Amino acid sequence: MRVQEIMTRRIATVHQDDRLEFVHDIFTQSAFRHLLVLDSQEQLCGIISHADMGWALSPYLGTDAEVERDRDTLQRRVHQVMSRNVITITGAATLQTAARIMLEHNIGCLPVMENGKLQGLVSWKDLLRQVIK
Template identity: 70%
Template sequence: MQLQDIMTRRIATVHQDDRLEVVKDIFEQAPFRHLLVVDDEERLCGVITHADMYRALSPYLATDAELERDRDTLQRRAHQVMSREPVTISSGATLASAAGLMLERNISCLPVVDNLLLQGVVSWKDLLRVLIK
């Protein structure tokens, strides 16, 4: 079985200059934990995980202790917190090679890229779903 058979094709992306406020809104409304970051030509340039975003935001947001400087963390840009040069894989790769790459690089998702074009994304949960079927 190849990744093209299981990858998520409907992917959410943000642009590298989008503010963390946008990223936070997407994560709060969607059930996934990875956002792919693209440049002005829609080329993949990074990944932001749910954890990356929360590390960048003030822990005092939406609390009684919130100050202006806490709200300012929402104005940071995606490129300031994303993981750069993400590890990618092709749609024709096997599930075993994807799993091995995730374990080797200690990552939880792989953007699927063919001929420099973003095709989808596969996560460790996608691989587990196939395993239990």
């Protein structure tokens, strides 16, 4: 089976100069766990995960202990937190190849690219769903 058969085509993107507050809102209001980051030419330049946000934001946000310094972490820019060396895959690749790449690089998803254009995203959850079918 090929990646293109199971990949998620409905993907969410943000821009590298967006604030983490915007990303936080997306993660809070949707089921997305990874957001693809685009540069000013709309080209893939990074990825930011829900886990990245957990490391970047103050753990005191939204608690009684929150202070201005904690809220300031929401004003950081995506490019300050995102992973830059994005590993991608093509839709024609096998699911075994996708799984191997994710395990080798300890990553949770792979953007799917064709001819330099973003087509979708395949995640470890997509692979697991296919295994249990």
